[in-house]
Amino acid sequence: MAPLLAMSGIKKHFGGVPALRRASLEIEPGEVHALIGQNGAGKSTLIKILTGLYRRDEGDIEFTGAPSHLTSPREAQETGIATIYQELNLVPLRSVSENVVMGQEPRSLGFLINWPEAHRRTREILSRFGIDIDVTAPLGSYSTAIQQLVAIARAVSMDAKLVIMDEPTSSLDSSEVEILFSVVRELKSSGVSVLYVSHFLDELFQICDRVTIMRDGQTVGCETIADTSKLDLIAAMLGRDAEEIAAEGLTELSGGKQDFEEIVLQVDKVSTGPRLTDFSMTLHRGEIVGLGGLLGAGRTEAARSIFGLDPLTSGDMHLKGAPYEPTEPAEAIKARIGFLTEDRKAEGIIPHMSVRENLTLALLPHLRKSGQIDLEREKALVEDFIKQLGIKTAHMDQPIRELSGGNQQKVLLARWLATKPDILILDEPTRGVDVGAKREIQTIIRNFVDEGHAVILISSEFEELVEGANRIVVMHEGKAVSELTNPGITENALVRALAHHEEPAL
Amino acid sequence: MTSLTSEEPMRTDFTNRLKQHGGLVALAVILIFNILVTPNFLQAQTLAVNISQVATIAIVAMGMTLVIATGGIDLSVGAVMALSGALAPLIFLSDFGTTYPVLGLLAALFFPLVAALVCGLFNGAIVAVLKVQPIIATLILFISGRGIAQVLTNGNLQTFSNPEFSYLGTGKILGFPFQGWLAIAIACLLFWLVNRTIFGRYLLAIGGNERAAKLSGGPVRRVKIGAYVICSVLSGLAGLIVVAINSASDAARNGNLMELDAIAAAVVGGALLQGGKAPIFGAILGAVIIQLVKYTLLANGVEDEVALIAKAVIILAAVYIQQARKE
Amino acid sequence: MLDQNAFDLRKYISRNPQSVAVWIALIVLIAFGLMRYDNFGSAYNITSFLNYNAMFIAISVGMCFVILTGGIDLSVGSVAAFTSVVAAYLSPYGIEVAMPLAILSGVAFGLFNAICIVYLRIPPFITTLATMLGAKGGSLVISGAQTISVDWGSNFTKLGMEKAFDVVPWTIVLVAILVVALWIVLEMTSIGRTILAVGGGEDASVMMGLKVNRAKIFAYALSGGCAGLAGVFLASGFGAGQPLEGVGWELSAIASVVVGGTLLTGGLGSIPATVAGALLLGLVFNILNFENGKGWISFSAYWQMVIRGAFLFAVILFQTRVMNRNTVVGQG
Amino acid sequence: SGLPPLEQKDRYKVGFAQMESNNPWRIAETKSFHDTADSCGWDLIATDAAGSAAKQVADVDSMIAQGIDVLFLPPREEKPLIPAVKKAKAAGIPTFLVDRSVDPNAAKPGEDFVAFLGSDFIDQGRRVAEWTIENFEGDKGVIVQLEGTTGSSPANDRKKGFDDRITQDSRFEIVASQSGDFARDLGRQVMETLLQAHPDVNIVYAHNDEMAIGAIQALELAGRKPGQDVLVVSIDGTRDALQAIIDGKMGVTVESSPFFGPLACETMKRYAAGETIEPWVQVKDRIFTPENAAKHIDEAY
Numbered sequence A: 001m002a003p004l005l006a007m008s009g010i011k012k013h014f015g016g017v018p019a020l021r022r023a024s025l026e027i028e029p030g031e032v033h034a035l036i037g038q039n040g041a042g043k044s045t046l047i048k049i050l051t052g053l054y055r056r057d058e059g060d061i062e063f064t065g066a067p068s069h070l071t072s073p074r075e076a077q078e079t080g081i082a083t084i085y086q087e088l089n090l091v092p093l094r095s096v097s098e099n100v101v102m103g104q105e106p107r108s109l110g111f112l113i114n115w116p117e118a119h120r121r122t123r124e125i126l127s128r129f130g131i132d133i134d135v136t137a138p139l140g141s142y143s144t145a146i147q148q149l150v151a152i153a154r155a156v157s158m159d160a161k162l163v164i165m166d167e168p169t170s171s172l173d174s175s176e177v178e179i180l181f182s183v184v185r186e187l188k189s190s191g192v193s194v195l196y197v198s199h200f201l202d203e204l205f206q207i208c209d210r211v212t213i214m215r216d217g218q219t220v221g222c223e224t225i226a227d228t229s230k231l232d233l234i235a236a237m238l239g240r241d242a243e244e245i246a247a248e249g250l251t252e253l254s255g256g257k258q259d260f261e262e263i264v265l266q267v268d269k270v271s272t273g274p275r276l277t278d279f280s281m282t283l284h285r286g287e288i289v290g291l292g293g294l295l296g297a298g299r300t301e302a303a304r305s306i307f308g309l310d311p312l313t314s315g316d317m318h319l320k321g322a323p324y325e326p327t328e329p330a331e332a333i334k335a336r337i338g339f340l341t342e343d344r345k346a347e348g349i350i351p352h353m354s355v356r357e358n359l360t361l362a363l364l365p366h367l368r369k370s371g372q373i374d375l376e377r378e379k380a381l382v383e384d385f386i387k388q389l390g391i392k393t394a395h396m397d398q399p400i401r402e403l404s405g406g407n408q409q410k411v412l413l414a415r416w417l418a419t420k421p422d423i424l425i426l427d428e429p430t431r432g433v434d435v436g437a438k439r440e441i442q443t444i445i446r447n448f449v450d451e452g453h454a455v456i457l458i459s460s461e462f463e464e465l466v467e468g469a470n471r472i473v474v475m476h477e478g479k480a481v482s483e484l485t486n487p488g489i490t491e492n493a494l495v496r497a498l499a500h501h502e503e504p505a506l
Numbered sequence B: 001m002t003s004l005t006s007e008e009p010m011r012t013d014f015t016n017r018l019k020q021h022g023g024l025v026a027l028a029v030i031l032i033f034n035i036l037v038t039p040n041f042l043q044a045q046t047l048a049v050n051i052s053q054v055a056t057i058a059i060v061a062m063g064m065t066l067v068i069a070t071g072g073i074d075l076s077v078g079a080v081m082a083l084s085g086a087l088a089p090l091i092f093l094s095d096f097g098t099t100y101p102v103l104g105l106l107a108a109l110f111f112p113l114v115a116a117l118v119c120g121l122f123n124g125a126i127v128a129v130l131k132v133q134p135i136i137a138t139l140i141l142f143i144s145g146r147g148i149a150q151v152l153t154n155g156n157l158q159t160f161s162n163p164e165f166s167y168l169g170t171g172k173i174l175g176f177p178f179q180g181w182l183a184i185a186i187a188c189l190l191f192w193l194v195n196r197t198i199f200g201r202y203l204l205a206i207g208g209n210e211r212a213a214k215l216s217g218g219p220v221r222r223v224k225i226g227a228y229v230i231c232s233v234l235s236g237l238a239g240l241i242v243v244a245i246n247s248a249s250d251a252a253r254n255g256n257l258m259e260l261d262a263i264a265a266a267v268v269g270g271a272l273l274q275g276g277k278a279p280i281f282g283a284i285l286g287a288v289i290i291q292l293v294k295y296t297l298l299a300n301g302v303e304d305e306v307a308l309i310a311k312a313v314i315i316l317a318a319v320y321i322q323q324a325r326k327e
Numbered sequence C: 001m002l003d004q005n006a007f008d009l010r011k012y013i014s015r016n017p018q019s020v021a022v023w024i025a026l027i028v029l030i031a032f033g034l035m036r037y038d039n040f041g042s043a044y045n046i047t048s049f050l051n052y053n054a055m056f057i058a059i060s061v062g063m064c065f066v067i068l069t070g071g072i073d074l075s076v077g078s079v080a081a082f083t084s085v086v087a088a089y090l091s092p093y094g095i096e097v098a099m100p101l102a103i104l105s106g107v108a109f110g111l112f113n114a115i116c117i118v119y120l121r122i123p124p125f126i127t128t129l130a131t132m133l134g135a136k137g138g139s140l141v142i143s144g145a146q147t148i149s150v151d152w153g154s155n156f157t158k159l160g161m162e163k164a165f166d167v168v169p170w171t172i173v174l175v176a177i178l179v180v181a182l183w184i185v186l187e188m189t190s191i192g193r194t195i196l197a198v199g200g201g202e203d204a205s206v207m208m209g210l211k212v213n214r215a216k217i218f219a220y221a222l223s224g225g226c227a228g229l230a231g232v233f234l235a236s237g238f239g240a241g242q243p244l245e246g247v248g249w250e251l252s253a254i255a256s257v258v259v260g261g262t263l264l265t266g267g268l269g270s271i272p273a274t275v276a277g278a279l280l281l282g283l284v285f286n287i288l289n290f291e292n293g294k295g296w297i298s299f300s301a302y303w304q305m306v307i308r309g310a311f312l313f314a315v316i317l318f319q320t321r322v323m324n325r326n327t328v329v330g331q332g
Numbered sequence D: 001s002g003l004p005p006l007e008q009k010d011r012y013k014v015g016f017a018q019m020e021s022n023n024p025w026r027i028a029e030t031k032s033f034h035d036t037a038d039s040c041g042w043d044l045i046a047t048d049a050a051g052s053a054a055k056q057v058a059d060v061d062s063m064i065a066q067g068i069d070v071l072f073l074p075p076r077e078e079k080p081l082i083p084a085v086k087k088a089k090a091a092g093i094p095t096f097l098v099d100r101s102v103d104p105n106a107a108k109p110g111e112d113f114v115a116f117l118g119s120d121f122i123d124q125g126r127r128v129a130e131w132t133i134e135n136f137e138g139d140k141g142v143i144v145q146l147e148g149t150t151g152s153s154p155a156n157d158r159k160k161g162f163d164d165r166i167t168q169d170s171r172f173e174i175v176a177s178q179s180g181d182f183a184r185d186l187g188r189q190v191m192e193t194l195l196q197a198h199p200d201v202n203i204v205y206a207h208n209d210e211m212a213i214g215a216i217q218a219l220e221l222a223g224r225k226p227g228q229d230v231l232v233v234s235i236d237g238t239r240d241a242l243q244a245i246i247d248g249k250m251g252v253t254v255e256s257s258p259f260f261g262p263l264a265c266e267t268m269k270r271y272a273a274g275e276t277i278e279p280w281v282q283v284k285d286r287i288f289t290p291e292n293a294a295k296h297i298d299e300a301y
């Protein structure tokens, strides 16, 4: 049988930087095909080329046996490719119904949208996912998980030959994942192919038939799932030997002292609104405390409350014994707290400012010399950090937007290290950075706590939390529900705590 | 220049540069055209005339550039000009002003600028504290600012003869108009402010990414208000200059349509309406281009209505060149 | 066919707190006028008020579409002046020729704006600023800098000066049809919803496979067309094409749209509330004229400007208060 | 279809729909109506259309709704104000046009409105031209004309009157004619520019005194001697212009008086008394020259 989709020799550059160099992908009709690879391997780019969102530099695409030259997602939809992109691409201001039916809304009289029918159809589609909500409300008023499911529902409702899911489960809990799987199986049994991108390798073994592995913009292998193992896949993704990996563990965070005495931060029953209702934790000098939880558990809100971004509605905090209630970030920074945010683009970098200017942004008040910025000191300091953290930049005055994600992240990390904080809050510090940079960032974090500082670490990567944190505070629906202590935390224990938010047996 | 790597082919380098300096290219084209066509263009007096006419637009455009750098816009500049322009003669023609001429003169310079500053505070507070969209926030003073000026003067034209005050608009240093020097001094000051001070760094950061700036401890409100205040004070100054040149204050006309000229000058000079860039000398360049276009069309007897169309085309072309640079 | 929730008042209020503010303000102002002035509620005042404000309602609803996409259209005033001249020249051929062609000339300006914005990627503010200058120059050129008399013999002036069935002026009938039609377009057609989606997130709309460029082009063309209609009203209601009219109309249209609760960043807004915004701002003039009759503020016209600014400020303050109480999702 | 009658009574509700208030002339005119109100028994409603003919019509509408007895209207434009005139008539309100008129083909005095009170803009331009022809001493008159607001009727008429007369004398040539928008500041800027392009100019004709004063400033800034090497002529008769004439900087200004209040009162009373009013109540425009400027400066505004 001819493949449903065949992509070969795909190349793509972004402003001189190669993102894809000879990528290929083949999908059979009616199969569930996995696409895996490290952050930045090029998975999303490959998908966007397929759906016409990006134009390829080179390469051939055949869909249903004919050459395909799609130039927009709309054309892709019309030829039978439905896509759930990685960055949730819906319109939060508009209603759930609109987000589901827009583009193929039911009409009456040929031009008027039939709203009752649209709502009915939306409810019906969502009910397959076990969701029963007011579909006329703005999508943005619902949780990320619901938004994610709405995006999936939209794609699934489209009568496609191929449904592409780019990391669909990153914000779903285990029961929601199960529902998704049953929908995927349903699609498969009705002859629809599914391209499934995920970092959760265990999932692949449950629903996928074959897997394509990408590394550094190239396709490095295609296996039948049944014939491979998790370790093999990881090895292929990293381009390293499977045994070696098994021996050394996956992160650089592990290690460090184990006994902590001096409490630097004490948070008691803090709430800031519906997304953070009851949060408590203790942080000692020299300690990494992880915050565990699914997306939407309120980890970011917890960090925001400590950083003075959301005013407390109840509870209190103590910093080194003294009462502490910051009302704006500037105060938190003065109290020697730093906050590396999860959304690098929206809350971190200032795109057209230089590496130097981005790096010293939080430090500016200390660089004042006779009314102006002490440029000499600024340059020396930046020079120092670039060397120390191994930031790859042509020169310090290069605009930060031209740097790769990992290097941008290092600059932002340096922004906070430069303020010499006592406490550093890191929200997804390694999200979207490549393997090498990830290890380097983890080393920087390790060194930082070894110098006697403290870190609050939020990460969706279980290894990072399990191996890195001295303790993990598990959160669920805005509450701290349990606490795990290293040594002895395992991924399984964490997963169990997350799923059932109950004290796991150690 | 030397720090550039030589890896890029020469040609793209050249076209890139051309785009980077789209404004300068436009200026050169206009200058060459004028030298060839416009009678008596190459004269010191022509230069003096253009400097004296461009100075007020340039001064306001620089302030506007700061506001635009924060991602805002200020429609009230013309009204603020009218207000401060109306206050000055009120003060030095008052009993106090005529009894104590020197104090009166100083007060006539000081209080109008204070009034402008208050206008800036008002705009800034509505934008930064109440978080109202800048167009609407500054529309309030756009509508009522001129009205206040006219209420103060009862709508009357105030004419006067006060050589000391008129020096602002008619004085010359080294043969060139005082207000031209003033504009250059302000440009240097603002350039320093933007590029060397913490305020300037935050200003650009806020325009570039407001949330990131706030999360890095930037005083977002204060800096935004500051930008509106500087813009208003500069507008107030421009209003005083106009009054000084004319030896008359006309609250109905002073600064009329200045907001459009200033915004156009700032954008032609390279400011991005979404914020994050504050090309101070670019604003001057933009103002000069707009002034020269006006001069060229007038001096060559092009009718008013055709001149409008020409101005439209030139603004579009200049911004298109600027825009191409970003892609 | 209608969204049943469109009529669920409580939901409407909780989801559109900003729009509610404008309705309250409008009702309060009308009540104030009725109580304070004789003849304020007379049929003559109501019809002449609506007749005059029909032009502003037309450009405001057009502007609303542009703003919903996240853009802006500064050219509407000049375009209306231009089309009034076009309509005046064409008036001998009757309303059935002059009106469509004049509206088309407005649409042409809108399309020009759209091309510069969508394909040349020049920011809307600058594009439409240039078009504002260009259209003004153009109308002065084609009119020879004179007002152009309409043909009083043809049926052209019927539109602006006569009443349908001797009851309601044709202008009002027409603008009411326009408002209802555009309301339907926005609420119940795919292009209307696409416009809302584009304003709510342009990239997301592209990825959802929506016809984003088409929606933007439609919005600017529509705004040009509405300005064209306003120009027809202008020519037919005043008997002349007026190249000098339209100054400042863009700002009052923008103010009407924003006062009506539409986000300048796009994605959220409503046609009826925009009409309410236009009526509210127009009513201020009407009330000031009546107040003049009381002899209080008539001595200086300048007080009127101050009062108008202060009134706008009050409405905005009121709106931010209302909004703070009912936090809207997706803002800030 | 005769004119609506006006009964004789002690107090009248009078509407004055001013077109704009952005220049001293208009302000003086409005003030003149206010000043006359008490002595003439008027309850005056004065509106301001801020330069928009359409709004002026709407203003008239709201006055009709308020039930005025008499309307005084300086129409912003010749044609667009015709509906206002007709509506007032339909509402039984006698209308007097002030300082500008409407298109006589569409609305006629004695029929649609009572009368036009005002001067003749074309004639003003012609008189300036005549004075210039008589008093210019050089061989060749190189003229720069500063026009009023593009498209406005005084600008069009003052240009026509002047151009028609001056071109009859071959000594004169108009080398440039550009709009200064009736404003001092713009008049100065335009003059500065035109002076560079046409340094040989020796006559400046401005459509109003404000622009003339601006031109004088431009000439002085450029080191010229207005009154000696450049003759400045204009229209309006403002205090500043008369002072400039006294100072020898300006040649002539033809009066265009804004003080319509008393004339309006008188004409209205005549009409109420049943007199037939002449269609055009002409205002006698004086001409101010170096000979009489000092005598009249105290009457100027």
Ligand SMILES: Nc1ncnc2c1ncn2[C@@H]1O[C@H](COP(=O)(O)OP(=O)(O)OP(=O)(O)O)[C@@H](O)[C@H]1O
Pocket: A014, A018, A019, A037, A038, A039, A040, A041, A042, A043, A044, A045, A046, A086, A404, A405, A432, A433
């Ligand atoms: N619009 C863009 N402009 C510039 N570079 C880009 C752009 N999109 C992607 N890249 C770069 O292309 C490379 C591949 O990115 P891509 O998003 O395809 O990775 P991915 O495999 O999907 O990673 P992840 O698992 O993090 O989603 C990365 O180095 C990224 O920085």
Ligand SMILES: Nc1ncnc2c1ncn2[C@@H]1O[C@H](COP(=O)(O)OP(=O)(O)OP(=O)(O)O)[C@@H](O)[C@H]1O
Pocket: A092, A140, A141, A142, A143, A144, A275, A293, A294, A295, A296, A297, A298, A299, A300, A301, A342, A427, A458, A460, C329, C330
């Ligand atoms: N006001 C809001 N309106 C709509 N969505 C929101 C709002 N605030 C937060 N969200 C969404 O809810 C998601 C989860 O919230 P939150 O940041 O509290 O979770 P979290 O546990 O920190 O998750 P993670 O850090 O893994 O992203 C956010 O990613 C955001 O997309």
Ligand SMILES: [Mg+2]
Pocket: A043, A044, A045, A086, A166
């Ligand atoms: Mg990806």
Ligand SMILES: [Mg+2]
Pocket: A296, A299, A300, A301, A342, A427
């Ligand atoms: Mg989070």
